[in-house]
Amino acid sequence: MTEFKLHPQLAQDCLLIKDLKLSRLLLMNNSDFPWCILVPRRVALTELHDLTEADQVQFLHESSSVCRAMQNVFASENHNDQTDKSAGQCGKMNIASLGNIVPQLHVHHVLRYPHDAAWPKPVWGFAPATPYAEEHGQLLCEKLASVI
Amino acid sequence: MTEFKLHPQLAQDCLLIKDLKLSRLLLMNNSDFPWCILVPRRVALTELHDLTEADQVQFLHESSSVCRAMQNVFASENHNDQTDKSAGQCGKMNIASLGNIVPQLHVHHVLRYPHDAAWPKPVWGFAPATPYAEEHGQLLCEKLASVI
Numbered sequence: 001m002t003e004f005k006l007h008p009q010l011a012q013d014c015l016l017i018k019d020l021k022l023s024r025l026l027l028m029n030n031s032d033f034p035w036c037i038l039v040p041r042r043v044a045l046t047e048l049h050d051l052t053e054a055d056q057v058q059f060l061h062e063s064s065s066v067c068r069a070m071q072n073v074f075a076s077e078n079h080n081d082q083t084d085k086s087a088g089q090c091g092k093m094n095i096a097s098l099g100n101i102v103p104q105l106h107v108h109h110v111l112r113y114p115h116d117a118a119w120p121k122p123v124w125g126f127a128p129a130t131p132y133a134e135e136h137g138q139l140l141c142e143k144l145a146s147v148i
Numbered sequence: 149m150t151e152f153k154l155h156p157q158l159a160q161d162c163l164l165i166k167d168l169k170l171s172r173l174l175l176m177n178n179s180d181f182p183w184c185i186l187v188p189r190r191v192a193l194t195e196l197h198d199l200t201e202a203d204q205v206q207f208l209h210e211s212s213s214v215c216r217a218m219q220n221v222f223a224s225e226n227h228n229d230q231t232d233k234s235a236g237q238c239g240k241m242n243i244a245s246l247g248n249i250v251p252q253l254h255v256h257h258v259l260r261y262p263h264d265a266a267w268p269k270p271v272w273g274f275a276p277a278t279p280y281a282e283e284h285g286q287l288l289c290e291k292l293a294s295v296i
Contacts, residue, residue, distance in 0.1 A: 047241050049212035056208050064197035064204075092251075093195050096244035100260055100268035103240075112248055120248035125269050 004041040007104040013129070015137050018145045022058045025066065025148065027141050030129035033118070034074040034091075034111035036066050036144070045105040048097050063107065067093050069147045070111050073140065098124065152189040155252040161277070163285050166293045170206045173214065173296065175289050178277035181266070182222040182239075182259035184214050184292070193253040196245050211255065215241050217295045218259050221288065246272065 006024060014026035014037060022042075028035035040051060040059060051059060071090040094110040110123050118126040132140065154172060162174035162185060170190075176183035188199060188207060199207060219238040242258040258271050266274040280288065 047215065048208075048243060049215050049241075053208075056212075057205060060196075060201075060204050060208065067195065067197050092247055093197075094244070094246045094248070095196060096242070096246070096270075098242045098244070098270060099240055100242065100270075121273050122244075122246060122248075122270050 002043045004043055006039060007102050007106075009102045010037065010039065010104065010106060015132075015141050017141045018148070020062045020065075020148065022055055023062050025062075025144075027137065027144065028108075028129070029131045029137060031132045031136070032127070032130050033116060033123050034070055034077070035123065036070060036109045037106050038062055038066060038109065039104065039106045042105070046099055046103050047105065048107070050105065059107075063095065063109065065148050066109050067095075069144050070109060072147055073143045074111050077140075094122065096122075096124075150191045152191055154187060155250050155254075157250045158185065158187065158252065158254060163280075163289050165289045166296070168210045168213075168296065170203055171210050173210075173292075175285065175292065176256075176277070177279045177285060179280045179284070180275070180278050181264060181271050182218055182225070183271065184218060184257045185254050186210055186214060186257065187252065187254045190253070194247055194251050195253065196255070198253065207255075211243065211257065213296050214257050215243075217292050218257060220295055221291045222259050225288075242270065244270075244272075 010026060013029060015029050017025040017027050023038040023040045026037040026039065028037060040055060042051065042055065045051065048056065075090055091111040091113050094112050096108045099105065112119060158174060161177060163177050165173040165175050171186040171188045174185040174187065176185060188203065190199065190203065193199065196204065223238055239259040239261050242260050244256045247253065260267060
C-alpha cells in the first residue's frame with residue numbers, strides 16, 4: 001500500500017500542528033484568518049464520500065474537536081478585539097472541502113468574524129496570505145495541539 | 149418545541165427537491181452551477197458540530213447520497229459537454245458550510261468542472277444567479293428526488 005504523503009502545496013502553505021487518529025492537522029500560514037486544515041491520511045482520495053463510513057465518523061469527531069479548539073484558542077488571540085454580536089463572540093466557522101486546485105482531500109476550517117478582512121465573502125482567493133511571525137505561528141500550533 | 153422553518157433567503161433562492169430523514173434538500177435556482185443545499189430540519193442551529201452525534205452521522209449519509217445523485221443526474225445534463233480530465237468526467241464536489249450571510253445551518257454541495265464560469269475559484273459571490281427556465285428546474289428536482 002502506498003504511504004500517505006502531504007500534497008506539496010499544502011506542505012508549503014501550512015504549519016504542522018499534529019497528527020490526529022485519522023487526519024493531519026495543519027495551520028494555514030496566514031495571519032489574516034484563524035484557519036486550520038484537516039487532511040485525512042488516506043491515499044488517493046479526493047472527496048469526503050470516498051472515505052469509509054468509519055473514517056467519515058472519525059473525521060466528524062476530529063472536525064468538531066478542531067472547531068472547539070479554534071474557538072477556544074483564537075478567542076484569546078487578537079481576533080476578539082471587537083464584540084461581534086452577529087457571529088457570536090466565538091465567531092462563525094466556515095468549513096469547506098473544495099479541492100479545485102489541490103486535489104488531495106483536505107477540509108478547511110476557518111473562524112470568521114464580521115470585522116475580518118473578507119467578511120462576509122469566503123476567504124479563498126481573497127488576497128495573498130500574510131505569514132505569521134515565526135514564533136507566533138509555532139506558539140499557535142502548540143496551543144492548538146494542547147487542546148485537541 | 150419550535151417548528152423548523154426554512155430561512156426566507158433560502159426559500160427565495162432555491163427550489164424544493166424533497167425532505168430527507170434529517171434534512172430539507174434544495175436546488176439552488178442558478179443554472180450556472182449544479183448546486184444543491186442540505187438544511188438539517190433542526191431549530192436554531194448554526195454549526196455542523198451543533199448537531200447531535202446521531203444527526204451528524206445521518207447528515208453524512210445524506211451528504212454522500214446527494215453527491216452521488218448529483219454526479220449521476222448532472223452527468224446527463226449539459227454540464228458534461230466537454231471532457232474534463234483534471235476533475236474527472238463526473239466533476240469535483242465543493243462542499244461547504246459557511247453561514248456568514250444566512251445563519252441557519254445549511255451545507256452547499258456544488259459540482260464543479262474546469263469549464264465552469266468560476267473555476268477554480270469558489271462559486272459564492274461569483275455573479276448573480278441565472279435562474280433555471282421553470283420547466284427545467286422542476287425536471288431537475290424530479291430527477292434528483294428520484295435517485296436519492
